[in-house]
Amino acid sequence: MTAPPTTTQTARRGATTAPPPATDRPRRPDAPHQAPAAARPARQDAAHGAPAAARQGDPDALTRGALTAGAPAAGFDDVPRVLERCRALVRPALEEAVGRLHPWVGEMAAYSFGWCEVGGAPALASGGKGVRQALAVLGAEAAGAPERAGVAAAVAVELVHTFSLLHDDIMDGDGDRRGRPTVWKAYGTGPAVLAGDALFALAVETLAREPGGAPSVRNLSVALGDLVRGQADDLLFADRPWTGPERVRPDEYRAMAEHKTGALLGCAAALGAVLGGAGPETVAALDRAGRHLGVAFQIVDDVLGIWGDPRVTGKPVHGDLRERKKTFPVLVALGSPMGGRIAGLLESGDAPETTAALIEEAGGRSAALAEARRHINAVETALADVPSTGRATDDLRSLLGYLVRREV
Amino acid sequence: MTAPPTTTQTARRGATTAPPPATDRPRRPDAPHQAPAAARPARQDAAHGAPAAARQGDPDALTRGALTAGAPAAGFDDVPRVLERCRALVRPALEEAVGRLHPWVGEMAAYSFGWCEVGGAPALASGGKGVRQALAVLGAEAAGAPERAGVAAAVAVELVHTFSLLHDDIMDGDGDRRGRPTVWKAYGTGPAVLAGDALFALAVETLAREPGGAPSVRNLSVALGDLVRGQADDLLFADRPWTGPERVRPDEYRAMAEHKTGALLGCAAALGAVLGGAGPETVAALDRAGRHLGVAFQIVDDVLGIWGDPRVTGKPVHGDLRERKKTFPVLVALGSPMGGRIAGLLESGDAPETTAALIEEAGGRSAALAEARRHINAVETALADVPSTGRATDDLRSLLGYLVRREV
Numbered sequence: 142m143t144a145p146p147t148t149t150q151t152a153r154r155g156a157t158t159a160p161p162p163a164t165d166r167p168r169r170p171d172a173p174h175q176a177p178a179a180a181r182p183a184r185q186d187a188a189h190g191a192p193a194a195a196r197q198g199d200p201d202a203l204t205r206g207a208l209t210a211g212a213p214a215a216g217f218d219d220v221p222r223v224l225e226r227c228r229a230l231v232r233p234a235l236e237e238a239v240g241r242l243h244p245w246v247g248e249m250a251a252y253s254f255g256w257c258e259v260g261g262a263p264a265l266a267s268g269g270k271g272v273r274q275a276l277a278v279l280g281a282e283a284a285g286a287p288e289r290a291g292v293a294a295a296v297a298v299e300l301v302h303t304f305s306l307l308h309d310d311i312m313d314g315d316g317d318r319r320g321r322p323t324v325w326k327a328y329g330t331g332p333a334v335l336a337g338d339a340l341f342a343l344a345v346e347t348l349a350r351e352p353g354g355a356p357s358v359r360n361l362s363v364a365l366g367d368l369v370r371g372q373a374d375d376l377l378f379a380d381r382p383w384t385g386p387e388r389v390r391p392d393e394y395r396a397m398a399e400h401k402t403g404a405l406l407g408c409a410a411a412l413g414a415v416l417g418g419a420g421p422e423t424v425a426a427l428d429r430a431g432r433h434l435g436v437a438f439q440i441v442d443d444v445l446g447i448w449g450d451p452r453v454t455g456k457p458v459h460g461d462l463r464e465r466k467k468t469f470p471v472l473v474a475l476g477s478p479m480g481g482r483i484a485g486l487l488e489s490g491d492a493p494e495t496t497a498a499l500i501e502e503a504g505g506r507s508a509a510l511a512e513a514r515r516h517i518n519a520v521e522t523a524l525a526d527v528p529s530t531g532r533a534t535d536d537l538r539s540l541l542g543y544l545v546r547r548e549v
Numbered sequence: 550m551t552a553p554p555t556t557t558q559t560a561r562r563g564a565t566t567a568p569p570p571a572t573d574r575p576r577r578p579d580a581p582h583q584a585p586a587a588a589r590p591a592r593q594d595a596a597h598g599a600p601a602a603a604r605q606g607d608p609d610a611l612t613r614g615a616l617t618a619g620a621p622a623a624g625f626d627d628v629p630r631v632l633e634r635c636r637a638l639v640r641p642a643l644e645e646a647v648g649r650l651h652p653w654v655g656e657m658a659a660y661s662f663g664w665c666e667v668g669g670a671p672a673l674a675s676g677g678k679g680v681r682q683a684l685a686v687l688g689a690e691a692a693g694a695p696e697r698a699g700v701a702a703a704v705a706v707e708l709v710h711t712f713s714l715l716h717d718d719i720m721d722g723d724g725d726r727r728g729r730p731t732v733w734k735a736y737g738t739g740p741a742v743l744a745g746d747a748l749f750a751l752a753v754e755t756l757a758r759e760p761g762g763a764p765s766v767r768n769l770s771v772a773l774g775d776l777v778r779g780q781a782d783d784l785l786f787a788d789r790p791w792t793g794p795e796r797v798r799p800d801e802y803r804a805m806a807e808h809k810t811g812a813l814l815g816c817a818a819a820l821g822a823v824l825g826g827a828g829p830e831t832v833a834a835l836d837r838a839g840r841h842l843g844v845a846f847q848i849v850d851d852v853l854g855i856w857g858d859p860r861v862t863g864k865p866v867h868g869d870l871r872e873r874k875k876t877f878p879v880l881v882a883l884g885s886p887m888g889g890r891i892a893g894l895l896e897s898g899d900a901p902e903t904t905a906a907l908i909e910e911a912g913g914r915s916a917a918l919a920e921a922r923r924h925i926n927a928v929e930t931a932l933a934d935v936p937s938t939g940r941a942t943d944d945l946r947s948l949l950g951y952l953v954r955r956e957v
Binding site: 241242243245246311312313314331332334335337338339341343345346349353354355358359361362363365366368369370372373374376377409440455473 | 551649650651653716719720721722738739740742743745746747749750751753754757761762763766767769770771773774776777778780781782784785829
């Protein structure tokens with residue numbers, strides 16, 4: 142049960158001047174490693190090829206852990222090609238859908254997809270990796286259907302993902318995404334709210350137009366509800382105290398991450414499977430896999446945000462501590478006998494190196510890694526319930542493994 | 550074809566400080582005559598009982614025009630009872646749906662429905678009349694189904710309506726609604742964006758859960774797309790010049806009003822009919838009726854906003870001129886040979902009485918009344934395509950007539 146914030150609390154979020162101050166939410170699979178190009182070291186994009194140096198020297202590396210054991214012998218080398226295949230397959234349908242929008246709203250949508258700059262000039266930036274669209278296409282293929290069966294699902298989840306980024310950036314006051322101003326920063330808050338609404342409506346319309354679309358719309362609406370629930374908790378967590386009975390518990394954080402990040406990943410694969418004609422067990426298994434993936438991804442990101450090598454992550458060392466984020470390892474440590482001291486350091490923002498060391502000493506890092514491993518195992522368990530369809534199932538397994546295959 | 554605004558234009562809307570300055574959009578059937586209680590004369594709420602004084606003395610009164618000719622002999626006396634019956638029928642389902650939201654988001658939703666104050670205390674304010682929910686219930690009854698068949702449609706359209714009010718208030722910078730602070734003003738912009746998203750998702754989920762929900766979700770998604778399109782045009786119109794080739798033409802304004810106001814009214818009645826098992830002709834006819842109703846309502850509102858009796862409308866005399874709104878009569882007058890002079894007066898905001906007289910002299914008032922009558926007639930024509938089901942069809946006809954039955 143989450144207490145509604147007081148008026149004072151909401152005022153702190155910017156009741157009269159919006160967007161509210163940046164409190165830096167956890168990021169999601171498409172966004173985290175898309176630091177501004179200028180600021181990104183050449184070797185940063187580990188997910189696109191895992192530099193050899195990054196694979197060495199860290200005894201906690203999850204890469205060679207639970208998931209790789211079940212991965213195809215070829216490893217993850219094929220994943221960028223799979224992502225590219227899915228992006229190429231989905232792009233025309235996504236462009237067609239966005240083309241149906243009001244021209245002004247359509248420009249904001251194209252800007253957020255990384256297709257154009259403000260004013261409509263060809264884009265200089267690149268879009269996301271397209272993880273969700275790939276999950277949708279592979280979900281359809283895992284159901285034994287041809288790849289095109291997953292396209293409507295892929296379009297819908299990409300639209301929903303972009304809608305949620307647009308609105309979350311307003312709520313979080315984030316001014317930059319993928320090295321460019323966010324939509325609210327570039328076009329204004331009101332227009333950004335409107336563009337998000339338009340993408341949301343377009344996603345629903347896209348699925349509703351499909352023959353037999355009712356079950357898929359039902360799936361999407363559950364994910365949408367979870368997305369909102371996760372974002373609400375995330376906003377409220379920022380205002381909760383560091384210690385005491387009102388502090389955020391790690392299990393609350395895990396539920397938030399499942400809702401905010403996992404629900405749409407699960408929905409993507411599940412929707413593809415629904416449109417591919419899969420039975421309810423397969424659909425449910427893919428949904429579970431995506432949800433656990435979301436939690437694992439978030440917690441791995443949390444560990445990287447404190448202890449990650451800036452040369453690999455592209456993020457400043459101890460960045461999450463400087464930004465006073467209530468991430469999983471921090472929340473575990475705050476619940477330990479050392480919690481009071483850690484809370485004091487976090488509040489002051491001083492000595493992040495000492496804080497990181499104390500969080501590790503308090504068991505925050507090992508608990509986070511154990512939690513991430515549990516969810517990676519759960520992804521694997523869920524995938525075992527998906528009947529093998531050869532290459533498609535292998536590709537899906539590779540993609541899911543690849544997404545948490547980051548050195549911690 | 551609407552040109553996307555330049556960066557300067559978007560900056561004027563508040564690219565970095567949101568919400569953007571109030572430009573006072575046209576209002577919609579539930580909202581327009583809900584002025585702050587303190588400011589509202591006792592006899593203001595014409596739609597709730599048409600004070601006798603208001604019926605007299607105005608040769609342009611639409612009341613006894615096209616629509617009343619087709620209305621049941623009993624006139625509109627039953628309408629408040631019909632609205633009350635529908636509100637009582639729908640309220641439990643609406644409360645159940647809102648109860649499924651995150652508690653904090655649920656409080657914002659309950660606040661916007663007028664059920665509670667900030668913090669959750671029982672409401673002192675009253676909600677809207679519930680026009681859309683009534684249209685949905687009557688749509689189901691017009692299809693020959695029992696009233697309960699329309700409840701899910703009623704819940705969905707009320708949720709969508711409230712979502713759109715929440716987000717539009719952010720976009721328009723409106724700080725008051727029905728005599729209380731708007732949600733963004735009371736809870737902050739970010740939370741208000743989130744609450745709107747939650748209501749939107751809940752609306753989709755509500756329909757998707759219904760057996761055979763696919764066609765109804767399709768209908769809703771078309772209305773949602775139109776809503777966004779109408780709001781986009783409305784935002785852009787504010788930045789267009791008063792005169793010259795870039796000025797807003799009356800036909801663009803009419804399309805905006807159909808999208809922004811008519812689409813959801815049409816959708817409400819049509820969705821009720823879909824869930825009530827009506828055939829496609831009936832569904833399409835009800836959708837058309839609602840769309841024309843929206844345009845008629847908006848244009849009647851525009852006439853009242855310039856020439857309405859403040860004792861009846863509860864709004865300051867010439868209020869829309871002082872606020873420099875680009876309403877239908879103004880746009881017609883701006884296209885006349887007197888357009889340049891009127892534009893100068895509108896721009897300065899001086900001498901609203903002279904401006905009103907010039908707009909009337911330029912034919913703005915008579916053109917608006919003629920346009921409203923055309924749409925009222927079109928409502929009647931559309932209703933003629935709905936097979937009569939006795940009381941339900943009569944109630945529907947009364948309700949539609951009642952909504953444009955305001956003295957102009």
